[in-house]
Amino acid sequence: MFVPITNTPRGYAWGSTTAIAELLGRQPTGQPEAELWLGAHPGSPAEVVGKERSLLDVVDGRLPFLMKVLAAASPLSLQAHPTPAQAAEGFARENAAGVPLDAPERNYKDAFHKPEIIYALSDPFRALSGFRPVAETRAVLAPVADDPRIAPLLDRLTDDGALRDVFSWLIGRGEGVVDLVDAVVEASAIADGPSWQTVRTLADHYPGDPGIAISLLLHTVELRPGEVLYLPAGNIHAYLEGLGIELMAASDNVLRGGLTPKHVDVPELLRVLDFRPLPAPYLHPHEPEPGVHVFRPNVPDFALTVIEPDAAARGVEVRLEGPAIALCTDGDVALEGGPRLARGGAVYVEGETWLGVRGSGTVFVASAGESGERAPHDGSARQSG
Incomplete structure (x- = not known):
């Protein structure tokens, strides 16, 4: 099953007014466009093209990942995300206390963890990530x-x-x-x-x-296009500026730690944070064939496959472990058994074991990541100091 999808970027104040539109070949609105959500998260589910329904009406069960195009023109808040056990306990605790889901002081909006990766498209993509020695x-x-x-x-x-x-x-x-x-x-x-x-x-x-002072305790990381950071549970981080593809577990659990007017729950943040000084967590890809890069962190929720134009030109097949979302960011490609994707086009894929791609573009494929070779992350920071 192939379902073409689209969405409207979320207009957070820190978003760029041009980056997402320029990447996907759309006309800028003149307003900040921070995140384009491609998934079935109820916070902003993708819309089915040509139909008056969302992807929530299509997905069989819970889609475990959420793909975003993220464009930061100014810094996001310092934040961290819980482990699965912390998320389940915190969600149950706040429910028992009667804290409304939309309350500004609510920490846990659901019972799931939220590990994430960011794939840099801009040069550079700047971020804070993790405590350094x-x-x-x-x-x-x-x-x-x-x-x-x-x-x-x-x-x-x-x-x-x-x-x-x-x-x-x-x-x-x-x-x-x-x-x-x-x-x-x-x-x-x-x-x-x-x-x-x-x-x-x-x-x-x-x-x-x-x-501002806390940032001195952390790695300042400058990603080049094609480089990826993996942000596991407990990692304190903040995106500073840049354009990238973000892929995460489908959750909205954020513990903030400053650089924001929003609620900061210090005791809860201290419970979640990992204070071990570790190298900046670069995630390196597995390359099953030239021009195909698979980023698979050590969580079952998601994996990201990037198909470069040279690989698409000769035709490739990507193995799928479950439902997937494909996004074309340039050129034009055909999906075997499915539609063509032009620049900016996206499609939800379900019930397919392989995704065949042929054409002249770049394609990002987000999918469930329950099995397959795990990509190492050695944490060697390109630049920090």
Whole structure:
């Protein structure tokens, strides 16, 4: 079964006014377009082309993944996502407490986890992702260590085991944090490097927010087109700028940690966060044949297959473990047994074991990822500091 689908981009304030339209060959609306959702999540289900119904009416059961085209013109909030056990417990707890699903203080909108990957389309795609070793943060701060306002941070950053306490002090706006934020913003005007660029960016958009100082504890990552980050449960992250394809488990559970006017539940965030300092989590692809890249993280909910134009030109077959969504971002391709997809076209596929693709375009295929070879993620950051 092949069902052509479409949707209207969500207009969050941080979205780009041009990037999604330019990628998919649409006319810009002049308004921010942040995320184009392609899936059956009730928050913004895809619409069936030519029919007055949504993909929710078509999918047999629950579609385990959600594919998005994401375009960030300004930074998103610092955030993390729960494990399956944390999501189930938190959802049940808030239900028992009678917290309405649409309440601004609600943390758990469903009982599912929300791991995700981001595939960079822009050059670069900038993000914060995960805690880095304390020694790296101390090295970044070394040129400005003589500022007494920065001393309280350096005094607390004794070793990697201090990250939880330092984060709690910062997000709780403890004694000295306001002055510290002012100091690192002033230092960023003369200091160089990716971390200081991040400080400048965040200060422009969220003046005075402790997330500005928290960013110094994290990897600043610059993805090049075709590179992917995997953001598992507990990973603190924020997209700073860029255009990409985002694929995640179909959930809306977000614990925010700053850089936002929305609700920040500090105790719950501390329960979810993974404070281990780890390398930035690059996810490397499996390449079953030239021009076909399969990104498969260690979760069963999803996998992303990218078919490049050279591969499409000779014709390829992609094995499907379950339902899938295919999106064409340039050129024109034919799907065996299904429709042609021009630039910007998308289709929901169900009941097929293989997806044949032939033509002259680039195609992203999101699918369930229950089996198959897992792609390694070695965490080697291209650039952080």
